[in-house]
Amino acid sequence: MTTPRLALDRLRKRYRDTVVLDDVSLEVAAGETVVVCGPSGGGKTVLLRLISGTSSPDAGDIRIDGASVLNLGPEERDVGMAFQNFALYPHLTAFENIASPLRAHGLAEAEIKERVGSIAALLRIGHVLGHRPRELSNGQKQRTALARALVRGPGVLLLDDPLRNVDAKLRYEMRLELPRLLGSFGSAVIYVTQDYKEAMALGQRIAVLRGGRFEQVAVPPAIYDRPANVEIARLFGDPTINLYPCRPQAMGGGTIVELFGDRLPLEAAAGGLAGRDVLLGVRAEDVEVTLEPVPGAVPVELDAVTPLNVRAVLYLRTRDGKELLATVAEDEAPRFGRGHRSVWARVTPDRFLMFDPASGARLLPVAA
């Protein structure tokens, strides 16, 4: 196996009595982007500080290209950074901000010009290189900070929520543009965000950091379809996953679950869950809503329809008084009208997720 560009090996960090990072390990290849995602206070920023060298771990090791960097200061590590608050020098022009890491390494003026020019062209800020930060839009500031982080072609690139302070349009554009850009630099990228859509769009892998631990590290579809636990299922999905306490039962040689006043047959893999309390998860896009009854559908009350980007969310109430969220394509939403009405909903049992109510661990689908 080739040596990973970046290796985090059993990192631990505590502040007084609080364990902030607990046994964190991860390998990131050159050219790979791993998105570290998780709730506020989970330890994302502390992790970046350890890698950048502005803070030291209590235990564990950080290696770049196989060599420990723990004894190197921040400027000696082959690490570039860009943060959500841009952190540009206010008195320097965009050109000088981008050039600063090159100057620190004593590059010749001609080479500096050439490198800053080409990264600025790539990020489409060539026309504002003479401006100071206060004369730049948020989007231009963000690109300038990114250019500064990338200009040296660092082995490891740390991006701390770089799109948080830019407007929705630019965020959308950058989500499309960044993967190509990051891939073209060959750095190992750690990208921190709390936005699950950004994580799904940008990460070749996603590492979910909660309570100082990586609870799941996997490719985006695996995080969505086979979340390690109920909290990850909640975190990834908009609208949030529907969850119901249930108890599957053995019946007629198979397994069924009672849901919304109906009995639904479960797939064979659910057999082991008969008689056990579970939290049953249904993704909103796995609920089919119709104006007329169809086989397997239950009657529900439609309370409201809310547009959400290209999909609309339907707020439904089932006969047994539970709230059920469904989504339909936005151009289908007008069929359901505006006001309250009775409609039909059908869920697909082979798309059910099930979790242990006590530990939150996923029970279904069973691990591959």
Ligand SMILES: Nc1ncnc2c1ncn2[C@@H]1O[C@H](COP(=O)(O)OP(=O)(O)OP(=O)(O)O)[C@@H](O)[C@H]1O
């Ligand atoms: N210098 C410090 N001294 C004491 N506690 C700290 C220090 N820095 C961070 N912490 C604590 O470490 C925990 C993790 O903080 P961190 O900033 O890494 O979270 P985060 O995941 O980046 O959150 P956010 O998404 O809100 O930025 C928090 O409980 C925080 O209070």
